[in-house]
Amino acid sequence: xxxxxxxxxxxxxxxxxxxxxxxxxxxxxxxxxxxxxxxxxxxxxxxxxxxxxxxxxxxxxxxxxxxxxxxxxxxxxxxxxxxxxxxxxxxxxxxxxxxx
Amino acid sequence: xxxxxxxxxxxxxxxxxxxxxxxxxxxxxxxxxxxxxxxxxxxxxxxxxxxxxxxxxxxxxxxxxxxxxxxxxxxxxxxxxxxxxxxxxxxxxxxxxxxxxxxxxxxxxxxxxxxxxxxxxxxxxxxxxxxxxxxxxxxxxxxxxxxxxxxxxxxxxxxxxxxxxxxxxxxxxxxxxxxxxxxxxxxxxxxxxxxxxxxxxxxxxxxxxxxxxxxxxxxxxxxxxxxxxxxxxxxxxxxxxxxxxxxxxxxxxxxxxxxxxxxxxxxxxxxxxxxxxxxxxxxxxxxxxxxxxxxxxxxxxxxxxxxxxxxxxxxx
Numbered sequence: 001x002x003x004x005x006x007x008x009x010x011x012x013x014x015x016x017x018x019x020x021x022x023x024x025x026x027x028x029x030x031x032x033x034x035x036x037x038x039x040x041x042x043x044x045x046x047x048x049x050x051x052x053x054x055x056x057x058x059x060x061x062x063x064x065x066x067x068x069x070x071x072x073x074x075x076x077x078x079x080x081x082x083x084x085x086x087x088x089x090x091x092x093x094x095x096x097x098x099x100x
Numbered sequence: 101x102x103x104x105x106x107x108x109x110x111x112x113x114x115x116x117x118x119x120x121x122x123x124x125x126x127x128x129x130x131x132x133x134x135x136x137x138x139x140x141x142x143x144x145x146x147x148x149x150x151x152x153x154x155x156x157x158x159x160x161x162x163x164x165x166x167x168x169x170x171x172x173x174x175x176x177x178x179x180x181x182x183x184x185x186x187x188x189x190x191x192x193x194x195x196x197x198x199x200x201x202x203x204x205x206x207x208x209x210x211x212x213x214x215x216x217x218x219x220x221x222x223x224x225x226x227x228x229x230x231x232x233x234x235x236x237x238x239x240x241x242x243x244x245x246x247x248x249x250x251x252x253x254x255x256x257x258x259x260x261x262x263x264x265x266x267x268x269x270x271x272x273x274x275x276x277x278x279x280x281x282x283x284x285x286x287x288x289x290x291x292x293x294x295x296x297x298x299x300x301x302x303x304x305x306x307x308x309x310x311x312x313x314x315x316x317x318x319x320x321x322x323x324x325x326x327x328x329x330x331x332x333x334x335x336x337x338x339x340x341x342x343x344x345x346x347x348x349x350x351x352x353x354x355x356x357x358x359x360x361x362x363x364x365x366x367x368x369x370x371x372x373x374x375x376x377x378x379x380x381x382x383x384x385x386x387x388x389x390x391x392x393x394x395x396x397x398x399x400x401x402x403x404x405x406x407x408x409x410x411x412x413x414x415x416x
Contacts, residue, residue, distance in 0.1 A: 069301075073298070073301060076294050076297050076298060077294070077298065079294070080290060080291065080294040080298075083290045083291075084288075084290075084291065087288070
């Protein structure tokens with residue numbers, strides 16, 4: 001049991017780390033495209049770790065399925081919204097950043 | 101309160117600090133865009149706070165209606181405003197406005213705190229009366245019993261208000277509203293494929309919420325909001341046309357309120373009072389009523405959304 005708790009804690013901390021990295025990227029990156037990249041990639045990975053950490057502690061199969069379902073829905077909707085935001089920004093003429 | 105309540109105090113404390121901080125930024129914000137984003141964040145955190153208080157029904161309504169549908173309406177109004185009004189920062193306000201507002205909010209919060217502290221052991225309220233009458237309600241979830249049975253007139257009038265609001269929205273529209281039939285509409289492949297994934301899940305969740313309403317958190321308003329969310333996604337992806345006031349739309353719109361009025365009035369014929377369902381059929385009537393209300397609420401909320409702008413999108 002102790003090993004399971006430790007595994008869960010490690011996964012949750014890893015998830016928090018990726019959320020934090022994503023937030024730093026959102027605040028520090030230069031343009032809308034790189035910011036979207038940071039927030040969606042890092043947050044989806046972070047959410048995956050958090051879900052995995054909670055899965056380890058889940059008591060029933062139904063709870064596990066609900067958690068996995070939640071993750072899948074968030075993956076789908078965040079990839080959709082980031083694509084829509086990027087496309088809208090591109091159509092309105094937001095120039096991609098270049099290191100010159 | 102669950103047994104983990106004490107170990108979660110850092111989480112609760114963060115939540116309790118974040119809510120007023122976000123509310124402050126919202127009021128003190130300078131652009132509409134910023135205010136809307138903060139409003140949605142505030143709503144999400146509020147629904148988490150309701151969950152922490154074990155008020156799952158309130159959390160669901162806050163997430164679905166207070167944040168989901170309202171947030172989408174605000175974003176769509178912003179898109180409308182951007183094409184017509186100059187979208188710069190808001191004009192500078194007199195500096196004391198946030199302070200006046202903050203003072204009002206703080207005194208309101210203090211008053212609420214005083215009420216809670218003055219009510220003593222926290223068991224004040226009507227929960228004992230509700231628990232005693234549950235057997236006669238026909239359902240096993242206290243919130244549903246209160247909303248659709250004990251205080252049914254409240255919900256009846258709410259659905260009437262929603263219906264009138266939807267009719268008001270429709271009557272303010274231009275007759276030529278929405279893209280003409282047969283007109284080619286822009287399509288997005290990514291949007292369409294994700295919508296094809298999200299909408300069936302949304303409908304499944306809505307169905308679960310109506311079914312769960314009789315014995316667990318859920319019900320017509322939450323389910324209606326989820327279906328309306330699906331409809332808005334379909335509207336955005338140009339998979340469906342905005343509903344016009346055709347006969348089927350009118351039937352759907354009035355189905356829930358009409359059934360509610362009929363059920364509420366039926367006991368009058370048997371010389372009972374208004375809304376006094378017989379104990380045996382109470383549960384069945386409430387479930388059918390919730391189904392009808394779900395349909396009506398979904399259509400009403402969908403009608404609030406303006407259709408996508410077409411080429412003639414000038415001033416009305």
